[in-house]
Amino acid sequence: MNLFWIILLSSLISLIGTMLGASIGTFVKNPSKRFISSIMAFAGGLMLSVVVFDLIPEAVEHAGFCYSLIFYLVGMAIIYLIEKATSGNDAYSKMAFVTALGLMIHNFPEGVIMGCSILASKNLGIKMSIIIALHDVPEGLAVTVPLIASNKRLGKIFLYVFITALPTAFGAALGVLIGNVSELFLGICLSLASGIMLYVVFGELLPKSNDLYSGIGNTISVLFGVTIGLILVNLM
Structure with a gap:
């Protein structure tokens, strides 16, 4: 199997x-408000x-602490400005948009790492893509729930989620092409x-989760999300 098909398979x-x-x-x-609230709290955790x-x-x-701090703050500033620019839109659509944007930027370096892994070893590349796939399940959920709450059509929801995942494939191709990022x-x-x-x-x-439903269930959902995140980080 040549490198192109390995990249395609890993991305898929x-x-x-x-x-x-x-x-x-x-x-x-x-879905009830309580259900949406719990999923949002879980995604947040x-x-x-x-x-x-x-x-x-x-x-x-x-990148070192200084560069990391600077661009962490830049990331926050970017999303703050985008949020202000879209303040007239439906609240759930806006939430889905800013969540998707953050995940897209997050998915790109994930793809680069996957591409570099493919170069190092084809088996390692496939293994990394499976781990990233498990990691991305709750990400797809985090983008989908606000879109459902804003009554978007099913076709549009899957299109938006698909676009969110594309940077992983682009990153993988770049990682293979340039070799050493x-x-x-x-x-x-x-x-x-x-940020x-x-x-x-x-x-x-x-x-938004707290606005929809306020109770101990939200706290449990956040803690459950944090726990699942820790497990995924350990797997990665």
Whole structure:
């Protein structure tokens, strides 16, 4: 099997994870506010865990503390400005958009890492793509639930989720083409994604979750999300 087919297969495997998450999200018809609230809280906990225990340490390792801090703040500023520019839109559509943006920026360096793994060993590349696919299941869910809440059509939901997953494939191709990616470049991408995703967690997912339903169930969902995130980080 040549390199092109390995890249294609790895990208498809990782895409399956995101689309599976979307499928789980669309499986529940007419979800209650409590259900949507719990899923948002879970997604918030998951993203918080991945950012704090995976993305930020990786960013600091690749780019150093100063660059990581600068681009972490730049990521927050970017998403803040985008949120203000889209403030007139439906709240759930806006939440889905900013969540998807953060995940797209996060997925690109993931793809680059997968591409470099393919170069190092084809078996390692396939293994990494499977791990990334498992990691991407709740990401697909996190984008889907706000879109369901805003009454988007099923076809549009899957299209948006598919677009969110595309940077993984582009990153994988780039990782294979250039072979050895700049450590600083990877660190900057991860820092931007960290800032955006933390803003999404504390500025969108958790507040909206609490608005929909306030109770101990939300706290449990957040903690469950953090726990699943820790498991995924350990697998990666």
